[in-house]
Amino acid sequence: MLQYFKKDLNYFHGACLEERTNDVEEQDDIISKSIGVYGRWQLQLTFLLSLVNVPCTWHIFAFTFQAAEKKLWCARPNYLENVDPELWVNYTQPVDHCSIIDISELNSSVYNSFQLIKNLNKNLVSCEKWEFEDDGRTLIEDFNLVCDRYHLINLAEMTFLCGVAVGGLVGGIISDKYGRKRTLMMCVFLQALLGTIIAITPWFEMYIVVRTLLGFISVSVVFSGFVLTVELVGGIWRIVAGVSYLFPVAVSYMTISGIAWLIRDWRQLQLAISLPGFLILGLWWVIPESPLWLLAMGRTQEVVTILQSAARTNEKQLPPNLDKLLLTEPDIQTEKAGVLDLFRTPRMRRTTFLLCIIWFVYYLLYYGIVLNLGNIGGDLYINSTISGAVEVPAIAVTIPILLKLGRRWPLSLTILIAGIACLLIAPMPYIYPEQWIITTLTMIGKFSVSSTNVMAPIITAELYPTTIRNIGVGASNVSAGISLVLVPYLWELKSFHSSVPMTVLGVCGIIGGLTVLLLPETGNEPLNATIKQQNTGRRMSTAKKICKHEVS
Structure with missing residues (x-):
């Protein structure tokens, strides 16, 4: 994998000495040229921003243990x-x-x-x-969620997922209007606060309301941090930064199993996963606002200040007239964007529609397979740890794959493989009822769709311009949230035939995988700043203009 990084670095160092026309190797934004494509500054921020995923993942998967059935x-x-x-x-x-x-x-x-x-x-x-x-204390015991109240467990999870669906879009609107940093830090604080309130709530009705708000906030934390991360880098390093940002998800998936095994009281567990969120607030004094977002808002002086600090950390020299070059960016200060801009032009409508289908399908696949893991049998804590461990290599391999093959084909293939695995699982109990075969196919599907879980946000962020990037990612998450609400009811189809749920997942996987091929390739393309640039073709990047200025 290092050979791709070295090749890219060698190009960037010599970019001002040789005119290149290959867009794949073009430095695509001001950060790449002014402060280096990926130096110490970006590395530190990628690591620090990735930490926000830890409590988010804990909150999502803790419910499995907090509402575990007991004798x-x-x-x-x-x-x-x-x-x-x-x-x-x-x-x-x-x-x-x-x-x-x-x-x-x-x-x-x-x-x-x-x-x-x-x-x-x-x-x-x-x-x-x-x-x-x-054997510990669950919320089922505290709130008597048994017999005629048993259905309230599914209600609690469904309302949480509804919060996730809506929060992605609303959080995106707030982030694109008020900035990535402020939205991220506000949501981190609210997440820690709401999580703590859940631990002391005396009524189940209050628990449902607060946890729904927690889902709303948590997804905003993930997406705001992700968009900020990919906007700090350019070129192939968007892949490295994007994947690295999501890596703690798999690790946290495993660690929550260990934490829940050690802390069997659901209220104490809730406090244990909520209080660390307050420590993350210290990032306010460390992370900057997205330079690309500031540039899109016309706040060039703040961009210069941030890049000066970054250049010192990366030991780079900024062009003396950087502020003037920034002012030459077209359409930066005039474009105001909102949710309706996702459907303003034919190209934007097509992109939004296709991405909504893809996100719906891959979330349905991911959580459909995760829920099916419970049918394998065995210890809940061990199964959850293994399921999380499968995601670690699945996430890691996406870096060389995306660098070598681009975005579109790898994303399509991972969804297709997961869908085919589900189709093969469906008849297996009747034609070859060996448990190891079913388990192997399930893990193949889980591995493949776990890679999809990393690729999809990256290509989505690259397809939308800066002014509506967070809104676009959030809108895609709405369709994903709808699929999350439907997943528990998918298994009700077993009343028709036991193979129906996996068959539905498989067919959806085939449709989703083929839909990806209708999207444009975004590998190493410049990130557009405005909708106008998105619809008129790729702009000549600021980095290239700076390069020409230096040569002249």
Whole structure:
């Protein structure tokens, strides 16, 4: 992989000495030329910004452990609390833990053996209280989410995912209007605050409301940080920075399993994953605003200040007339953008429509496969750790793949492979019912769609101009959120035939993979600043103008 980096670096060092017309190798923005394509400054910021993914990932996957099912039974009366639970269940709960034999005739003065229970009328009554096995404390236990209240567990997760769907778009609007840094830091603070409130909430209704807001905020943290990261670099380094930014997702996926195994009380676990978010607020004094966003807003003096600091860190010399060159950028100070601009022109409408389909499909695939992991059996903590471990190499291999093959074909193939794996899984229990085959195909699908999970945000960010980049990523996330809400109900289709859910996933994967091929290639293309530039073709970058100035 280093050979690609060295080749790119050698080109950038000699860019002002030799005229190149190959757009693939063109330095695409002011950062690439002024402060170096990827120096110490960008490396430090990529690492620091990636840290915001840690609490976000914890919050998303913690629910699996906080709402884990435990063995439970109708509670014993106080005067029977010394009775063995297994005997108590066998004698009094012949159906399930939601009903119990009417023992109202018994009391502490007459009860001396289970023989009396055998002689009781076998009328069943609903349980009013429950006991849980002594293995930590879940929110199911705290809020009595059992029997006729069991459906509220799915409601809590569905409302959280609805918050994720809406938050991506609204957060994008705020970020594109008020800046990446301010939006990111505001959401980091709210995420830590809301997570802490959840840990002490006394009512389930309050829990649902606050956790929905948490989903709304968390996705804004992820996308604002991602867009800021890719806007700090250019060329092939957008791939390196984008993938590196998302790498903590896989690591956090694994670590939440260990944290949940150590902390079995859901409230204590919630505090453990929320409080570190307050530490991330210290990044306010370290990370800058996106120079590209500032440039798009016409705030050139702030851009110069940031680049001066970056140049010192990277040991680069800025052009003496940089501020004047920045002012020559076309259409920078005049364009105001909003959600409707995603559909203003035929090209933008087509891009938005295709990306919404792709995001819907790959989220459906990703979480559909993740939910199917629960059918494999085994320990919840071990399965979650393995599932997270699969993502580490899946994310790592995307760097050389995207550098070598571009964006479009790798994204298409990863979705297609995941879809084909699902299609092969569907009939497998009937034609070759070997568990290792099903598990292997599941892991292949998980590996492939995990790579998609990294590639899709990168190509989406590259396809939208700076003025609506965050809005575009957020709009794509709305369709992804819709698929998230539908995933739990996908498995209801098993009532028709057990192979239907995986068949649906497979067909959707084929459609999504082919849809990607309708998008333009964005590999190493300059990031457009405005919608006008997006629709009139790639602009001559500021970096190239600076290069010409130096040569002359």
